[in-house]
Amino acid sequence: MYRRFFHFSLISSNLLASLCVHTAFGMVQTNSDAEREIMRNAQLWQSQYRTDLARQQVNKLLLIEPNSAWGIATLASIALQEDKKAEAQQLLQKLQSLNANPQAIAQLQALLKLYTPQAQQELTQMRLFTQSGRTAEATALARKLFPEGPLALGNFQLDYYRALATAPGPNPKLDAALQEEYARTQNVQYKYLWIQRQLEAAPPSSTLLREIERLAVAAPSGDHTAKDLWRWALHKLPWEAVPETAQAFLNRFPQDESMQAYLAESRRQRAQAERIEQSPLNVAKRKGNQALDNLRLDEAQAQAQKILSIQPNDAEGWGLLGYIASRKTQYAAAQEAFEKAYHFDKAPHWKRLANTAHINSLLQQADAAVSRQDTVVMRAIAQQILAIDSHHAQAMTLQAQALNLEGKYQLAQDTYQAALKQVPIYLPALNQLVQMLIKQQQWDAASQVLKEYAAQLPPTDSDANALQAEIRQGQAQLLLAQNKQAPALRLLEQALQLTPQNPWLRHQLARLYLAMNEPALANSTMDDGITLTPDANEMRYARALIRAAQDQWSEAASDLTHIPETQRSSSMQQLLSEMQLNTLIQQAITAENTEKQEAALERAWALSIQVQDVQTQAQLANIWQRAGYNDQALAMWKHIEGRQHPLPLAMQLAYAQALSAAPQENPALMPLLHSLKEQQDALSQPQQQELLDLYARQAEQRIATLLSDGHPIQAANLARDTFLPHVDQGHTLAVRGRLLAAAQDWSAALPLLQSALEKQPHDFVLTLDTANAYARTGQLTSATALAQHAEATAMRQPPWQQLALVRLWQRLDQPQKAQNLLAQLQSNPEADPNEVLLHQGRLALNQRQYQQASEAFSTVAHSPALQRAPANQQAGIWEEYQAVEARRQSWVEIAAQRLSKSGTAGISALKGWEIPMVAWKASPELDGHHFLHVDRLALDAGTLSTSDIQSQDYGQIGAATASGLLPNAYQGPMHSKTNGFNVGLGFQGDRYDWDIGLTGLGMPVTNVVGGARFEIAKTPTTDWRLTLGRRPITGSLLSYSGAKDPVTGAVWGGVVHTFAALRATQQQGAWDQTADLSLGVITGKNVAHNTRTRLRLSTGKDMWRAAKQRIYAGVTLQYLAHNKNLAEYSWGHGGYYSPKSSVTLSLPIEWTGRAQAWTWRLQGSASVSHTSSSRSDLYPGAAHPLALSNQSGYYSSNGGSGTSWALQAAIERQLNNNVAIGAKLGIDRSENFAPNQFQIYLRYALNPVRRLLENQPRQVTPYSEF
Template structure:
């Protein structure tokens, strides 16, 4: 029975192991069958396909028969058989064979295609999708049909007919024409000489190029074949009918009639051609028609005005000619006169009887489309987004130009602040049409917001030469703008030389650029060289002396360095006709500049009376500059003349409301300080006239407006609710109310307030950030989700700080899928900024999306491919994350062979173990499940029952000697241990059995919990495990006289562990455990054990680690049950044991494929054992033994002992990654002590479920038998 069980288990192990091999590369399972040449199989399969194409049943049957003869079980042969059976409507047999293939090769592409073929022949979703695709094709919706076909056949075409049908469909769309030609060409190459494919290719080519010599040659080749002659005749005649009226066409007709002399249709068509051709040659002499032809040529060359003039002349001669009328419509279409174009197209349609109507209908549609697009552009310019959306919807319904519709959809999204969605559409447009100039310009606009020349260069490098040429002017402008911005940044940081160099790199083409010169001069001034700025302007004004804008810029620069007189002189060179309001205002400011400076000086020196007198002496009527008047008002306010200041500034703003928003805000601030509600109300009512330039200015104005409303209020909540009801667009009011709600812990009310607010507008980003901070402080998840989601959709590409800030709230989200989507948006916006990507990986890992987490972590690590001690924290964290995710998602199947032997020099007992081990770890419930199988053979030393001493040391042999029924016994046993369990980062739970098949077996298992506290980690383990010290303790033995069993000791107890290891130079560990020991007919025992140690890493590098340690041990068993007489357990159990060991370990790595460990340990120990009876668990047997003392060589008492000694151990382990998923390893160890001499060896092989993409970690991991778990 034991032998049968052994064979069964071994068979199971073999199947599992082979299954692991199969998983590694399933394609190898059918690559070759008994040496069969795969090319022969594929050739016969091709013959079957050709037979189906030609309808040759004999060819099909013969080829299939031969195919099944040479490879009856080959996947391709079986698949071909299924296909033939399906085509013969023998579905039942086809399905039976298919089910077998599906079981054997569930993931093979051939099987998936067969499944699709079967589904297409039944009432399934695939069939319905296919019918829908065909309906699209029949109704002329070619693009939708192509998309539908590609969705149905995403796994490949299950038969040649569907593939051919697909290429026919592609040929109907200009954008897919080349792809159709490539596909049909491949078919002709795969099936050379098959007319169906060659003629279909010719048909596709002739549809677009009716004069193609190559296509016509194909028609000539098949014209005389019985199978194809009628098809060729019809195709050739259709082609001839589409050719233009010219002499070359006449020749082609004659070529046709030579091959088809009896074709009545051909003769009739040729006669009609000759008549039309004669009439056409006569028409060519008509002046009106000549003008028409010249006009068509002009329009084709986009000479719209010339074409329009010629068509007017043509219409005078032929006023009812539909072609001339229609071309006039085309002229208007090119000129952008869409309404006129529609009128002419409709008139052309009226005069068109048969052919040509479709063209004018299409052009009417085109004109309407571009008319709508023109209106749409204007609405976008006017920011009339709602009207623009309606027009876009109407344009889309015309189905004229999907790319243009998509482009303006993106433009709308961009204007609505949805930059990411707009960017994705622009990118989609370029993928569809690489020369889409408008989309390229918008991509450039998005890149330009990054303010990086490197990003601009990357864009230029990615673009083709043709694409670069298309947007070259925009690229130059973007380069100039970015360079100027970066120059300002460099100057702010004090890098003036770098700023000047950057500006000097901007090409100028010898043209005056006043504001570039101004910027250079300003930077020279910041660098302390004002004269250099003056020199720059002098050089430019020498070349362009009367350039008014250049002189204005020069005057501004001179004013900024207090050279007011020179500034005045510069403005005198501006011609009177070129003097803009800005130049006139600057001239006025320069006149009064000195007065204002004196006043400011007096105020600064606290001489307010002097300042007042100077202000009173100013003649305001002489001041034309509103800016100067506003500065005078500010001076009055500074000398405590608030009323006068307010009146003057109010008057100035009424005269010139276009004054900078700063002065409007200043007036509101002064009025608020004066608590002048009357004038504040007037200011509030006039705030719409302020030319707001920035969001900050808008926020300040709204703030002042709300402050005015709250000025007299005693109930903020009531007032805010009232204000919101009166002014639903008052975003500051909503923000204050929501903040008030959160302060009062009214979170649902705050949420409702925010929802209502966003129906009417947007908060400033700063305001929304403050509200999010408040929600995070209050830990209210719904508010966090809402505010974070909303902010992420508003964050800009360049706002790195806000992007970093917004990733953190996503960890609070309840909707994990939404959190991941938003994290991906942030990653894209940040252009994969490493620190943010790492945090996105943490989020993905938290929500269980380990595939995305690994991708993010790997992207971060790729920024620093080689690890170093100085690498950024997020790179190190990402490396750890990759390992952690891989551990969570990976699993393995492992097989090992164990050989071990041990000898006790104290009792002369021996134990030999041979084992085959199998284990599998697999992801389960956010952790790993595992299965472990140990197939074990154990044996012990022989006992001679004819020898007095030897007989007395086995069971009750002491009592039966010299009349024992056996002369000698060599105990051995065989069994299979099974363990099932689950573990994660904190828990491990398992349950199993000691080897089934052993004399004695039992249920075993354990639970471990591990965690950490600050820098320390700890674990608690409850366990029930077998004792494997000897065959007696492990498997149990049968007594020689009592017909009883004893042994099979199980230890049950608890272990506590504490550890300290931060991965630095040193670490510590300690454990304390207490266990009870019980076995069948074995005296109960218990043990307390304490162990601890420390270690120091002398060297710690990427490829090597050298560690030395020191360990202390203490054991104490209640009873000494080390022997193998009846009642003993056969396990070493001293009453006290003290040990000290010093291990030295060297871990290494070679070429990232091989890791190894060499370990040498030296120890010293002292032990003490007490005396114990031969039969400690049975007083009757012990009394019987005592009565036989005189007849025996020893008393039935095992004497106590004390001992000490030195021990050593050697261990070598190596592990090698030899293929994508595979690892093999070898472990050897030798221990030598005074009473204990074990040897151990293991060879193992592991198949990892995930490919091993990283170098192996230091420290090999041999397989642990379940019995030693």
């Protein structure tokens, strides 16, 4: 090869940067085209050392513009060229006095420095170094002499470029500068330098050869540079291209003997090459390589086999087989072929190719391991690759990814950064590192990583755009993780402008548009990508994914079928199968009739089982399950298990997930879980967590069954004792805590959840679980703090987790926060619309907005999606809907209630009937019912016997006897009985009740009664209610309706209790607690005033519960106090129980239930009490003259302890949709009190009937018992 005769210097980065500034006149800023042209001519003459002509041009300019800065500076440079330094100094002083262009002054000062003796000596050395090929020394001097690049003044440009010409390698900026200088000066030396650089870089093109030939023809006598360049170019040509060009050279230089010899040699070499080229071996090689280049792989394979049949030891034949296998991604076969090639030809590139194929084979295995998150295999593969290439960035990234999945975040971060040291901007490592930091909520660290690597990017140009776009993508992901959608959107849009043909950038932007509820923008983003690259498979695939995210199954399938089948990746083919199956299932769901539905399902099933790829079949099984076809999903898994047994561990887990999702426990599930437990060591950490969750889910189902069957103790024991595979302490604690929470053992669940949260503080679901436990145990401040912490990251969570936060806010009685989150979820395309609607309905129900709740539940209950849900889920949602609709129900009811209380005839005995008749009408807002009561009364205390000593304590008989009045002179009745009515109207609702009415119409005493009950405060655990009322006391005929005094005929009695009561109810886990404080005044006609104080505390819980039955037991403590004892029946007394103080401890128990159309309630209680009564006057507060005249008697105080019991039973039968009948029996027994009560009733529901059957009877309540 001909030796180069020009020497180059290595160019430094700062000097290269200076080449972007135009040299020479390009730096001169002038005011007119004429001035610019004069200056260009002057500098052209100056470069040709015709300073006389250059002066003429400058003087011409100075006549036009005497103070032209560049004109004066150029004149000074001419003076220096003529060795007139004094003149140059004077011209510099003139420029400075004129305050001329600073750039012109700076250029002239720099030029003057070059004319110092030292600079001149260094310039001479620089030229010598350049000529002798000492590039480093030449470059160093150029850097020193021209720190800002070539000067616009003087004539040193060519020296500068000769010194800075580089060693072989592309440098477009330097090439452009040389071309510009040639165009400006027409100095052919610049063209020579440019041609040398092109020849150094590559063999000459035909265009370059013509250019060299033109220069050689035009070269003046004695200039052999062009001829030498032409000769060099010829020696760089392949032999077959030499003859024609060499002949042209000899046409110009016919006496050149060396070229004549070279031409002859080239002809001999070409003839020999043609003979070799036409040999069968080389023909096969040529055809094989051509077929490979055109991706005709089968043809290339055939030619490779032909090569090896001719020459079995041919390295190129084996290499061709390796290339073909690589193109087919058969890397193991490629490795074997390349190793054979290296065996026969020790060329190092065969070894490199074999190693590359081996690495690619390992990476291929790594893809499968990554997809199933098998960290053990991932790390093993990474180690194998690093044993081959210790600096392999992709292997380091794989290793870091495994560490990340295992939760070893610091080690993962160090390994990612090690990969980035090998390849400074290795985007997979950079992206994964940023994603890991985002997941850990290390926003500052993620931002710092992005800034650090963004700073390493080259200036933005066509080569750097992709990198700049990737950095913006990473910054956008960081912002999205912090729920900052708007700035993230701007970054992604900027990135798309840099790389508009990037399908996955478009995909990410489209996903963000979908998240912002802008589907039109999402679709147009992907459509624009298809317009730009209509045949790009990846763009089609990306658009298919966006369409699939919008449930546009057929459109997504259309995109995928546009990709040739041979070019579809496994993931593309899998998605196509999924889209086709979804389309068929959707057709089945929306089919007009059963026949069409079954036909669509048959086609869907046929598609499922004809797919050959097991991974795709597993995905299709998941689709069947998500669509609600559990039987088909399990049948699909059976089909997969039949084709591949045993299943890979990842598939076994997926199969277990499908089994656990079935409504009933499948017998195949537990053996599969036990098998997975035995292989736990082979599972990755995420897979171990999945196995733990499966065990927990089975335990939760059994706990739910135990609770519904009324076995809370067994449920709590199961939660504590059930086997759980150990993953790590944090996850195991969390799962155990959740099981205890599911068993409603909140106090035991809370410490476990707290400990788990300390170990996993960023776990969103665990944060909510712990907050719920705090709320359930009454620790609302702690619960709210955790809810607020979760709220900060809620928008980054999947919709189902956000809905869990909605429920928590609802439990914490913060409906506005719940509503705000639901409003955001409505625009989330990934959220299940039915789930969002259900939560909106429940929130509306909680806020007593029943119309809105009804609309939400109705939409869900009638949605096609619900038809595919499991039967128990459908039933639950319909039950919620019907419970709201039941509020629209109106009805009428009537009862006959028999009253019976033993006692002294005519005094304390009571028999009779109450016949309540009630009409109920739903309020328009569905928050309660209006009612109208008309109750018929017939009460009879019996006939008083004057011979009975007890008659002396009735009315004023004692006073009459003391006065000597005989019974035949009495003016009142001796038989106490009365008939009349109680009437009332009012409203009973959720937040308040009210009523007003009359009791005792047509009886001796008629009273206005009524009341109002208000909800005054509500917290997540406590309700506070205030009641104001005026109610009749019905324990005796005297207190209830009033009576006539047998002696005088005057009326007394008809007692009412006017009171205010404050009631607090609280739920603490399974226990309910109630506190009730009541203060009141008791009055009656001609009855002394009294006061009553009552404090009642109670607690209880369900001791057993089934789906339609429960047994409830509790304990009640009551304190009762009166100012006076007015329990007697003499004039001024009220005939009602009024001890000075009474403390009673009761143990109530209740069993309620329903079986088909029957419901029942059985209540019983046993009590022990201690009572004391104060002394009271015989005729307290008497206003009647007879009683006043005989007030000397009194009732003595007494007290003591006793026991009592009570029993009440009720039964009801629903005869049809409208009519129900029932009966109730009540018995109460204590030492001096033995009332009985019996009621039969009928209820008629007005059409349309909406009310659900309840799990206990609803007997009619008389107005007197309100």
